[in-house]
Amino acid sequence: MAENRKPSHDAFAVSGEGRKSTWTRVGAAWPNEDGKGYNLMIAPGVAVSGKIVLREPRPQSDQESD
Secondary structure, three states, rough: OHHHHOOOOOEEEEEEHHHHHHHEEEEEEOOOOOOOOEEEEEEOOOOOOEEEEEEEEOHHHHHOOO
């Protein structure tokens, strides 16, 4: 099952536009076995509405510099 593998993408809820936007990591996504979609898992207790963006994970060293 997808949850046993490392996710291919991080899921972010994005509010605002451009440089003033706020990105909050809310979950992760894994490709379906047939390659035609993704399974998106939202973290427990997270209420999400609006724009969701899937991005490939950045290397750990990039994340620490934020």
